[in-house]
Structures are given as structure tokens and as C-alpha cells.
Amino acid sequence: MTTRTTDIPDTPSDERRSWLREHSELGVCVLLLALGVLVLTDALTMDVDLTQRGPVGPKTVPVVVGVGLLVIAALLAVDVLRGGRGQAETGEDVDLSEPADWRTVVLLTGVFLGAAALIEPLGFPVAGALLFWGAAFALGSRRTDRDPLIAAVLSLVTYVVFNNLLGVPLPGGPLMGVL
């Protein structure tokens, strides 16, 4: 997949920006590199004198993985600079012809974090319903009559199934205290 943009950028800064956009996959290399450094640092600063048992200690595999990450980061960088591109995943509901809709992704992330923060003070049924409603809203659903109802029913049923039938405890929160 080496599609080149046909329009010629007119200023050097534009040129650099479009080069960076074309080669944004280099960001993956940087992340892999950082991960490799992190794993190696952690492995090499490990104090294993007391815990070593057998010829291979707890250090060996992390060192191998860390070095592997560095090597792969370099190989991937070479591949990207030579024009190789990872193919974005396709799917039934995925339309790659339009640019990514970052607003939805950020909204969804925010809704998810919000629900995570509310799960303990408000309990699962409320936080779960807010999560479903919020996520559906972020994804473009605007049926204010139907959405909250579906969210509430789904959340309550899930709570009962997990908490009472499967024996997986979920926090009920003040609402369940009242009911």
C-alpha cells in the first residue's frame, strides 16, 4: 500500500507535515522502541542475587523480549521508510474512505472513564446505564425516549444476572439499597 498524494505542497513546512502524515507509522516504531527500553531497563536493574534458581533467572526472558522490541522497532522503521505500510483493518461497519472521526473516539474514551469513576459511588446499575447511554450518544444515537430506557434495562438485567445468578459480585450502590 504505497499511495502517494498527488498535490504538491508549496512550502517546506507543509512538505514536512505531509511527509510526517505519510509516515505516521513511524510513531509505532517510536512506541516499540520506548517499550523496548522500558523492558530492558526494568530487567537490567532487577536485583536477582537472592532469587536466582536454576540456570535461567527471571531476567533472561525480559532481556530477550526487550532486545526483540528494539530490533523490531528498527526493522519496522526501515520497512516504513522504504514505503511499506500496515494495512488498516477493514470490517462490515468500517468505512475507510472517510478520515478518522476523532471526536467520537475521544467522547467514547471520556464516557468510559466517567463510568469507571462513577461505578463505586453510584453502583453498577447506574454507572452501567450511563455508560451505555453515553456510548450510544457518542456513536450518534439521539433517541432521548428510547436510549435511556434500553440502557437502564440492560444494566439492571446484567446486574441481576451477574450478581444474583452467576455469583459475581457487582456493587449495587445506593439505588440497590433503596430497592
Added chain:
Amino acid sequence: MDALTSLMDGFGTALTPVNLLWAAVGVLLGTAIGVLPGIGPAMAVALLLPVTYGLDPTGAFIMFAGIYYGAMFGGSTTSILLNTPGESAAVVAAMEGNPMAKSGRGAQALAAAAIGHFAGGLIGTTLLVALAPTVADLAVDIGAPDYFAIMVLAFIAVTSVLGSSRIRGLASLLIGLTLGLVGLDQMTGQQRLTFGSLQLADGIDVVIVAVGLFAIGEALWVAAHLRRLPAEPIPVGRPWLGRDDVRRTWKSWLRGPFIGFPFGAIPAGGAEIPTFLSYVTEKRLSKHQEEWGRKGAIEGVAGPESAASASAAGTLVSMLTLGLPTTAVAAVMLAAFQQYGIQPGPLLFEREPDLVWGLIASLFVGMVLLLALNLPLAPVWAKLLRIPRPYLYAGIMFFAAVGAYAVGGEVVDLVILLIIGLIGFGMRRYGLPILPAVIGVILGPNAEQQLRRALQISDGSVTGLVDTPFAVSVYAVIVLLLAWPLLKKLGALTRRSPSA
């Protein structure tokens, strides 16, 4: 016949009302998931991993196997009616099935697929009954070096056979291995990559990684590229087949499994390759060449679908007898085994005969249920395709959160889940396959343990890793896999040089 008596006992387990219920829940859920866009069987089983906290293992695996078979079944419905395959296994079904639906033969296409799945599943599962105990017997003496070799094979196979880029596959595997390192070292208790955090000292639960990568990653990825107008399914009635159609397809139904089963058992990408091979075979043998690619040929639906089902049975052979996951679903099921503290492998047949044979017997039960339920229900399933997408993906986010929170009742787990989901998002954006990362997390810690155990026995000598015939043959396969692209290039060169 030892296997037969065990199988009869298995039916005793599978036909209890409770297990029958789980089988029915599994196949219904599986079919729904196969039909629904966006959810694959691997994601579904991952989302259901939390039930392992409340359910006995036999019931859970009966349900998971039902989901696996059911999803194969449902995937073809989407292919035929929408021309957008729900699972990778159903890509081929779209090629002939959708033209059939467009020319008004959708009902026949659905029936050919359904009966194909039944035939493929039946033959595949019979082969599983015949072969699995033998494989388990052969492998019963394998020790640490052999296990390590099998896991290396799994790593190499998922990175180099699947996907288009080996580098990206390896990057994904290494990400998974890194996630698997987090926590206390199993043999010494040494903290690794925990950064002093107590939460991380327990390691990152496999459920959270699987749900994060498969479910949250997918939901975020689709959210970023959501199709504004979902495709319209072609309306269809109750599936049925005329006598002429049966005469054309019965051989295809019988041929498919023998292509599908072996490919399912080896780490070569599950059903993708065998469905395609079956398609090519059927096309070559067909007496109705004029229909292929135009009106749609019914053999091109029957053969591949039967191959797909049989490959699922083949996958179970490797997973149950060797603990070797060859597809994403098998990998997640392996994670479920780990949740129960059960190690799949040759000893599984000795240690957990009730579980294994109950599971195998339930596959037969599931197949009958699928056929009985799905022929009449096809129009109902087709309605599922109209579910509003915001609800579908909001639901995935919701159940992902439930699953991660159920692991330990910790809010931190939800944050880790989201981070892993964002990693999954990035991986989809830049073409890093998901499966190697999941296999890395699930098998990585185990592989390290086997490696260290093997080296402990041999007192640090590397020869300890290759001192059994089994390990040596596995490494030979690995070398072959690694050298394959080179060999292909060489072959192409020598073929070209005489003509040049």
C-alpha cells in the same frame, strides 16, 4: 473401542438438562454473534470469560464450543445476504452466496450453507473423536522441552503464516509477551515491570487483555470509521433446497470437511485457507461453470461452508491434545482453561475425562440444535442485521466493562482495559494483527516456565531443549515455516531461469 465408550459417557454429561441448556445458549448466542456485524466469535468468548467465575468448567466450555460452531454458522448468513462477511471464515461464502441471493436464490444459498455446516461439523467432530485420543496418547510423555517447542511453534506460526507482514506480526507478538511479563515472576517471585505498584504485581489478567484488544479496540476502531449508512440486507424467506440442488451439492458437503479439518488442526490461520481451497476445488469440479461468479453456484457455498465447520473441529484437536491454539477463538478458550487452572494437553484426557468427552459430545448436540433451530429461524436472524449500530457498539463497550470489572472488582482494571483497548485501536490502524499479541499474553508466561524448567533439568545446557525426538521434529517444522518465503522465492527463480 475405548473412545466410543468415553463418548457415550460424554453424551451422559452433555445431555443433562443444565448442559443441554448451555449448549442451546451457546449455539443461539454464537449464531447471533456470527450474524451481527462487528462481533466475532473470539470477541464473544472473550466477553463471556467472566462467566468462568460463576459457572462450572464443563458448562462453560460446552457454551464456548457452541458459540464457536454457531458463529461459523451465522457468519455465512451475513455473507450471503449482505455481501460483507461477518468472520474471515465466511469470506468465500460471499463470493457465490451473495450473487445467488441477488438472483432470488437466497433461500437455497442459506440452506446449502446450513446443511454444509451440519455435514462439516459432523464429519469433523467424528474425526476429532477418532484422532484426539490417539494424539493425546502419542503426546502423553512429552515434557518441558516439548511444551516449549510447541509454544515456539505457536508464536512463529501466528506471526509468519497469518497476515501480510511478518515484521508487524512479530511486533504484535512482542507487545503481547511484554504484557505477559508484568507481575511477579512465577518461579522466583521477582517483581517485573510492576514499577512498585501493588495492582500490577498480580499481573494483568488475561481476561482484561483479551477483552481490551478484541472488544474495546474494535469498538473504538469502528467508532472512528463508522459507516454512515449500513448496507441493506437482501430480504429472504425460509431456507429450502429442491431435489436438483441436493443432487448438485451432496458431494460438495462431503468433500469440504476433508479439506477443512487438517487445516484447522495446524496453525495456518483457521478456516481462511481451507474455505478458499474448497472453493477452488468445487469450481474446478462443477458441471455448471456458467453460474460461477454470475448467478452464483450453489456448490461454491456448500463446499466451503462445510470445510469451515470441519476446521473448527480440527482446531479443537490441537487445542485439547497439545494446548496449541491455532485460531483466535482457541486462544481465548485456552485463556478460559487457565482461569480454571486446567492445563490443556495430553493429560487432559486422563485428568478431566468428563469435561473433555462432555465437550465433544456437546458438539454433536450443538450441531443438531443448530440445524433444527436455524433453518426455520433464518429470517429472524436476518433481522438482526438491522440493529442500530450505536446500540451494538455501545453494548460491546458495556459488556467489556462488565467483564473487566468482574475480574477483581477494581476500578483500576477498567483503566487498564481502556489503555489496552487504545493499544488495540492503534494496532488496527497500523495493520498490526491482534492474534499474535493475544497468543503472546496467554502462552508467554507458560512458555517461559517450560523453558526454565527444561534448562533446569539439563543444568543450563541448551541441548536440553532439543533432546527429544518430539521437540526436534517441532523445531524442524518451525525452520520450514521460517524458510518458506525463501524457498518460494528460490522456486520462482529456478522456474523463471530456464525460460529466460
